[in-house]
């Protein structure tokens with residue numbers, strides 16, 4: 001929050017300075033010129049505020065591409081947890097894969113967005129790990145859409161939210177596949193998916209679920225999607241300790257051009273070795289607030305453009321199968337810190 005406020009304050013200061021400059025010029029120049037400066041300030045700030053939501057959900061121009069939508073969702077003030085991750089991938093032949101579905105309190109926003117995209121059926125639903133800000137929206141999504149297949153980890157939790165998730169899968173009556181390191185999926189034409197984590201055997205901590213946040217985050221599904229030469233990586237909320245495990249097994253395979261920032265872009269995660277191994281072109285963090293300038297800089301120094309739904313709203317990344325990527329944000333541009 002601090003960061004956004006600081007950014008907004010800087011923008012205000014810049015606008016104020018520009019206005020002051022315009023004011024100064026007024027004394028020295030013709031009125032016409034003064035207006036030109038004021039107008040250009042106004043145009044710049046209008047562009048800054050431009051909302052491209054309508055353009056983003058109208059995917060006619062990218063219908064022959066693979067596209068991934070990173071959702072900008074929120075929870076009402078006073079909610080214990082964050083809104084979390086919800087992303088959807090649509091293939092060139094319009095197959096739909098959803099990856100996580102956010103907090104239960106954001107589920108209306110998730111369902112509405114899927115409807116705006118014209119989605120009527122979800123071919124594959126993928127769960128990263130059983131925390132509320134990742135599985136919470138599932139029951140609402142399952143009751144609004146037909147889901148063909150659920151892919152999930154074998155990691156269980158003890159919460160009411162987890163019970164609701166399991167019950168909704170049961171009620172949906174669709175097949176479930178448990179994913180683990182070494183698995184791969186070829187469920188969409190020309191798209192290959194490799195699973196790098198978690199391990200098959202889940203060893204729960206002694207007092208589970210007490211103090212299990214890090215354990216559950218470190219069990220996050222790690223999945224690399226390959227479409228021709230184009231690559232995408234999702235690794236849920238891995239902390240650095242979980243990243244270490246994945247690096248140990250798969251460091252040489254992790255490179256991906258489009259990447260979801262681990263754990264909403266927090267500095268519990270996204271360690272230097274990870275960022276170097278992944279070496280992405282485009283990074284998107286999903287959260288209501290921008291988390292860590294250090295992490296943004298770590299990725300941008302590695303050559304990536306960094307986006308966060310906190311500042312950019314919804315983010316769409318469209319690609320062909322030859323590493324040509326197109327990013328469209330609802331608001332603003334890649335972060336420049």
Ligand SMILES: [Zn+2]
Nearest residue numbers: 084131133237
């Ligand atoms: Zn999370």
